[in-house]
Amino acid sequence: MAEARTGTKDAYELILDAIDAGLYRPGDRMVESELAERFGVSRTPIREALQRLETQSLLTRDGRSLIVASLDHNQLAELYAVRAELEGLAARLAAQHAAPEEVRVLREMVEQDRALVDDPAALSRANRRFHKQIHLASHNRYLIQQLDLVHRTMALLATTSLAVEGRSKTAVAEHDAIVKAIEARDGEAADAALRTHISRAFETRLRLDSVAE
Template identity: 50%
Template sequence: MNGAEIYKRLVEAIEDRTLKPGDRLREAELAETFGVSRTPIREGLKRLEAQGLAVHEPNRGMVIPTLDHGQISEVYYMREVLEGTAARLAAQHASNAEIEILQDLVEADRQRIADEASLVRSNREFHRRLYLASHNRYLVSLIDHLRLSMILMAGTTLDTPERRETAVEEHAAIVRAIAGRDPEAAETLARRHIERAEKTRLKKT
């Protein structure tokens, strides 16, 4: 594996919580884990650091950072702006096929309310499809970069059946606005969805 592949594997490990905020990133241990020399590990860690997913701490070396209350609020503010814009653009530019995919995801998610892990994965797919439906590659790139900061947050906002059910219905309302070609409503509903997710998240910090 080269440095780019190691970086990808490290991001996946952070996302699935194999590596958690606060964990140290030791070159020797990672080289043994991935069965490679230290050179690709060093390259992967350098890229991880450039993306803000690793920092140097005195006397500890490189670690996965923990976001504080203020940083979490900043991330969610940007999510609200960017995802609201994505929903607005999707209402203007999404193809009928893209809208049908979003509708199908919502219907499937209504059957997944009791399955937290499955709904968390599907939730990521719903948001990814929403971004793509904006038909703006620069916006998608910005959101993808912001998503990297999201994986530093512990747990999920979908850890109760009540929030899972509410979130799915919020998705449904966003899709209805997109299908109705109502950019204003789509943006408002998307922003409100992120705002509610932020409140749920901040209660955990």
């Protein structure tokens, strides 16, 4: 039975959300008929969505089939390098332009995350919301668009680095440092704190991948 369409999301957004939620993982085949049935839409918008995802390198060809892409070591390094630059800029701009209400929401997020350190999956979802809030607080629509694409690509990572022992607590501490800099309206410190956060996440990711090989 087809699943009901969620709100006004189009086929592209529905498939992206499914990948992000882990319903489809790297290597999984994307079959038009199955996707149309799952999301309750016709095959034409599904086909167009798959083509768009392929051009964004979120899907790749395996013979005649499209599968969810995976990232090799070089692609992973490139992704984290771009992410550090863009996220750092977002934090710098947030320190300059965030409304007091936005800053308070960021602080609340950090405090709430302290209760999730023993639940990597929940903390991973909270982590995405935290970073999204910083993007929005930058008040730069073009930067937000680029960061949305970067974070969509992060969905291609089958596991969260927050599952590594000890990473959850340090990640929350790093979030705290980022918010303190934004609260102080110190753009340079916010930029540096977020770059440090991304660097440590990348280092943890590399360790995680080395064990999995």
